[in-house]
Amino acid sequence: MRREELLDAAEDLLADQGSSALTLAAVAERAGCSKGGLLYHFSTKEALIKGMVERLIEEFDELVAAQGHDTYTKNYLAATFAAVQSGRLRRWAVVTGASGNLYLLAPLREAMARWHREGLETEPDPAAAQIVRLACEGLWDVASHDPGLYDDGRYAELKRGLLALLPG
Amino acid sequence: MRREELLDAAEDLLADQGSSALTLAAVAERAGCSKGGLLYHFSTKEALIKGMVERLIEEFDELVAAQGHDTYTKNYLAATFAAVQSGRLRRWAVVTGASGNLYLLAPLREAMARWHREGLETEPDPAAAQIVRLACEGLWDVASHDPGLYDDGRYAELKRGLLALLPG
DNA sequence: TTTACTGTACCGGCTGGACGGTTCAGTGGT
DNA sequence: ACCACTGAACCGTCCAGCCGGTACAGTAAA
Numbered sequence: 001m002r003r004e005e006l007l008d009a010a011e012d013l014l015a016d017q018g019s020s021a022l023t024l025a026a027v028a029e030r031a032g033c034s035k036g037g038l039l040y041h042f043s044t045k046e047a048l049i050k051g052m053v054e055r056l057i058e059e060f061d062e063l064v065a066a067q068g069h070d071t072y073t074k075n076y077l078a079a080t081f082a083a084v085q086s087g088r089l090r091r092w093a094v095v096t097g098a099s100g101n102l103y104l105l106a107p108l109r110e111a112m113a114r115w116h117r118e119g120l121e122t123e124p125d126p127a128a129a130q131i132v133r134l135a136c137e138g139l140w141d142v143a144s145h146d147p148g149l150y151d152d153g154r155y156a157e158l159k160r161g162l163l164a165l166l167p168g
Numbered sequence: 169m170r171r172e173e174l175l176d177a178a179e180d181l182l183a184d185q186g187s188s189a190l191t192l193a194a195v196a197e198r199a200g201c202s203k204g205g206l207l208y209h210f211s212t213k214e215a216l217i218k219g220m221v222e223r224l225i226e227e228f229d230e231l232v233a234a235q236g237h238d239t240y241t242k243n244y245l246a247a248t249f250a251a252v253q254s255g256r257l258r259r260w261a262v263v264t265g266a267s268g269n270l271y272l273l274a275p276l277r278e279a280m281a282r283w284h285r286e287g288l289e290t291e292p293d294p295a296a297a298q299i300v301r302l303a304c305e306g307l308w309d310v311a312s313h314d315p316g317l318y319d320d321g322r323y324a325e326l327k328r329g330l331l332a333l334l335p336g
Numbered sequence: 337t338t339t340a341c342t343g344t345a346c347c348g349g350c351t352g353g354a355c356g357g358t359t360c361a362g363t364g365g366t
Numbered sequence: 367a368c369c370a371c372t373g374a375a376c377c378g379t380c381c382a383g384c385c386g387g388t389a390c391a392g393t394a395a396a
Contacts, residue, residue, distance in 0.1 A: 002345085002346090016270075017270065018267055018268050018269050018270045018273070019187065019267045019268050020268035020269060023380085023381060023382085024381075024382065024383085025381075025382095033345095033346070033347085034346065034347045034348060035347080035348070035382095035383095036345095036346055036347045036348060036385090036387095037345070037346040037347065038346095039346095039382090039383075039384090040344085040345060040346060040347095041345090041346095043383090044382080044383075045381095045382065045383090096264065096267040099186055099187045099264040099267060100186050100187050100188035101186050101188060102184070102185065102186045105186070108313075109313045109314060112310065112313050112314055113313075113314045113317065116310055116314065116317060117317075127325065127326075127329045128329075130326065130329075131299075131303050131326070131329055131330065131333075133306070134302075134303040134306035134307050134310065134326075135299050135302040135303040135306055136306065137305070137306030137307075137309050137310055138301070138302035138303055138304065138305030138306035138307075138309070139302050139305075139306075141305050141306070141309055142280065142284055142302065142305055145276075145277045145280050145281075146277060146280055146281045146284070149281065149284060149285075157295065158295075158298065158299070161295045161296075161298075161299055162299060165299075165333075170370080170371085191354090191355065191356080192355080192356065192357080193355080193356095201371075201372080202371075202372050202373060202374095203357095203372095203373085203374095204359095204360095204371070204372060204373065204374090205370080205371050205372065205373095207357075207358085208370070208371060208372095209370095209371095211357090212356085212357075213355095213356065213357085
């Protein structure tokens with residue numbers, strides 16, 4: 001399926017050249033196909049961006065669900081580290097791609113609202129859970145702007161520190 | 169001085185219409201002046217964006233310095249809450265404005281790298297300080313995408329919770 | 337097993353419009 | 367006389383979306 005490769009190409013472009021580099025021609029070239037081929041899969045530029053946003057949300061939700069802990073926060077924590085360390089879910093790239101029109105960003109904002117509320121009140125220590133989730137958010141942000149800040153050892157240490165804040 | 173108003177207008181536009189709304193004509197109109205007047209102060213669009221980025225960094229650094237705590241992390245925490253709750257420093261808007269060309273974003277990335285390293289190792293509990301700073305980062309992010317998530321009471325509670333993680 | 341047809345996937349040239357940036361002759365307050 | 371603009375005209379570039387075409391795989395009647 002060429003669709004995924006086109007989304008990857010768009011994210012590549014955003015990640016290493018910024019949002020003004022996201023033109024249909026550039027995406028097509030990066031993916032090794034023609035503009036017409038790109039427009040066959042995504043009939044407008046907006047559709048392409050929507051595609052990136054939806055994929056990001058779906059994949060992260062799946063990643064959270066795939067963790068085997070007993071609270072949403074712990075799963076969220078594990079998923080965040082998995083996403084950030086693998087570098088596969090480039091959230092910042094997608095956000096900047098969608099930042100042109102706010103309604104393209106709306107699904108992501110809704111998802112974020114969900115990620116920071118889901119199951120919060122039923123957790124053993126809601127205040128700690130909230131802090132951990134915010135730190136995860138911050139980690140994602142910092143890691144995309146300053147990739148060299150943490151190495152694997154630092155990540156592991158940080159993860160232990162965050163888990164220690166959570167009861168159980 | 170019209171300069172500040174022009175920067176405000178640009179941020180307004182970014183905050184409530186997204187980055188593609190940032191055109192010279194739109195900024196001028198929003199600020200209530202002409203395109204010529206805008207170009208009198210900022211001779212190119214890049215200069216305007218650079219202006220926003222520099223102002224954001226300077227104002228936040230001043231805000232941190234203006235707090236009276238005994239560690240950088242505590243000052244950073246207090247400054248973040250002040251910035252987020254007042255809504256005056258619209259970091260997200262500035263970031264999206266600058267996300268078109270990565271070199272415009274570079275000063276902000278350097279500033280972030282600094283904010284997450286400065287004085288970290290000399291603090292009483294570096295691991296806790298790191299978590300608190302990441303949570304601040306996350307708070308800034310979440311607050312800009314989901315402004316309704318926290319009210320004043322929640323902010324106060326969260327701030328107490330974060331301060332409690334720091335020794336002293 | 338040839339022919340005719342259908343749908344899918346993809347190509348690439350073209351154009352209309354928007355936008356950044358420039359210039360310049362005013363204007364009004366100080 | 368100078369600063370801080372105004373307002374409008376203008377230009378060149380860039381780019382999204384359109385559209386006419388191509389290649390090919392499957393399929394099914396004759």
